Amino acid sequence: MEMVGGCGRILVMDDEDVVREVCVExxxxxxxxxxxxxxxxxxxxxxxxxxxxxxxFALVIMDLTIPGGMGGREAMAALLEIDPxxxxxxxxxxxxxxxxxxxxxxxxxxxxxxxxxxxALSQVVKRVLS
Numbered sequence: 751m752e753m754v755g756g757c758g759r760i761l762v763m764d765d766e767d768v769v770r771e772v773c774v775e776x777x778x779x780x781x782x783x784x785x786x787x788x789x790x791x792x793x794x795x796x797x798x799x800x801x802x803x804x805x806x807f808a809l810v811i812m813d814l815t816i817p818g819g820m821g822g823r824e825a826m827a828a829l830l831e832i833d834p835x836x837x838x839x840x841x842x843x844x845x846x847x848x849x850x851x852x853x854x855x856x857x858x859x860x861x862x863x864x865x866x867x868x869x870a871l872s873q874v875v876k877r878v879l880s
Contacts, residue, residue, distance in 0.1 A: 751869040754876045755780035758808035759800070762786040763793040763825065764841075765816045769864075773811065776868055777875070790820025794828055801833065808879055811862070811871075814842035814849055823849050826857045837878055841866070 760782045762773045770786040777784045785807075787793045793810060800806050810829065812822035820828075822840045829836045840853050843864040853861045859878045862871050 751867070751873065753780065753869050753872045755782075755872070756876045756879055757781050757783075758879050759783045759785075759805065760875070761793060761796055761800075761807045761810045763788070763790065763810060763816075763822070764813040765789060765819065766813075769813070769866075773866075773871075776872070780872055780875075782875075788819065789816045790822070790825030790828065793820075793825055794832065797829060797836070798832060806833075808837065809875065810836065810838045811875070812838055812840055814840050814844065814847060822858075823856055830857045839874060839878060 760777055762770055764770045765788055774784045774786050787796050812825055814822040826838045838858045839860045839862055840858045841862045841864055842850050849856050850861050860874045862874050
């Protein structure tokens with residue numbers, strides 16, 4: 751599987767610093783403009799601000815589980831209330847979670863299991879943005 755690039759603004763939401771940093775670095779190298787946040791509330795705030803500034807995000811990549819914060823399931827539901835056309839990819843290490851198994855029912859456009867296979871992530875991002 752090979753890495754594929756693209757363009758567009760992406761917001762990465764994950765509570766783990768290293769995951770955010772690696773995703774930002776990888777996606778930036780592939781041609782995307784990337785920002786990152788630690789939880790769902792910060793994602794909603796950043797998304798709203800970007801919309802108000804006319805620099806809306808084309809995609810949000812969300813961790814399903816954020817200990818002590820708003821995770822992907824709740825964040826995607828709230829995001830769709832702000833922007834019904836929002837596109838989200840849900841990521842988790844819990845393959846058995848109902849959201850991962852039936853992601854479209856929760857408003858997501860795709861899923862990407864953790865730990866990331868970066869070529870797979872790049873292809874999922876490209877597909878969702880196409």
